[in-house]
Amino acid sequence: MTTIRRFCCNDLLRFASVNLDHLTETFNMSFYMTYLARWPDYFHVAEAPGNRIMGYIMGKVEGQGESWHGHVTAVTVAPEYRRQQLAKKLMNLLEDISDKMDSAWLVYAMDMMVLDYCTINLPSDKAYFVDLFVRASNTPAIKMYEKLEYVIYRRVLRYYSGEEDGLDMRKALSRDVEKKSIIPLKRPVTPDELEYD
Helix, strand or coil: CCEEEECCHHHHHCCHHHHHCCCCCCCCHHHHHHHHHHCHHHEEEEEECCCEEEEEEEEEEECCHHHCEEEEEEEEECHHHCCCCHHHHHHHHHHHHHHCCCHHHHHHHHHCCCHHHHHHHCCCCCCCEEEEEEECCCHHHHHHHHHCCCEEEEEEEEEECCCEEEEEEEEECCCCCCCHHHCCCCCCECHHHCCCC
16 A cells, blocks of 8 residues: 655655656755755655655745746656556645645745745735646656646756756646646747746
């Protein structure tokens, strides 16, 4: 049976095997710790019996106005646990959190000193969309995201290490009734043109 729970500090010492895939971005410890401290509701791990880590999702919430959105920074599943719809479950969780944010979350976030990401969005705090970046060559991931109703919003030239293009994919949430957030741009952009990191 799979258990999905919030990521905790101890998981940082146990999840390296999940990151061995060459398409999975691996970050330094302080990067993970920042996400864990600032956006704990957006950082979850899936465990198999025996506490073996199957995969995780790490994200955040950012933006202003109609650009207020959830962002998937990383989602990955260990090879032996793929094709079980675990990534889909993790993505759905992050989407639900982004789509159902409420004032209780804001109070919690303010208690956690995340004021810069929350106060600008009072009183309407539900996200308009969720976005993510994926390597343009990662066809299996792109197909999976498309099945989850993500669309390619724009191409980001040389996004990955200045070498490979990335695709900015988005999924509109219930607050974006007119689906304006997913109307594709007609031209590619460069990393320095991105609004958020």
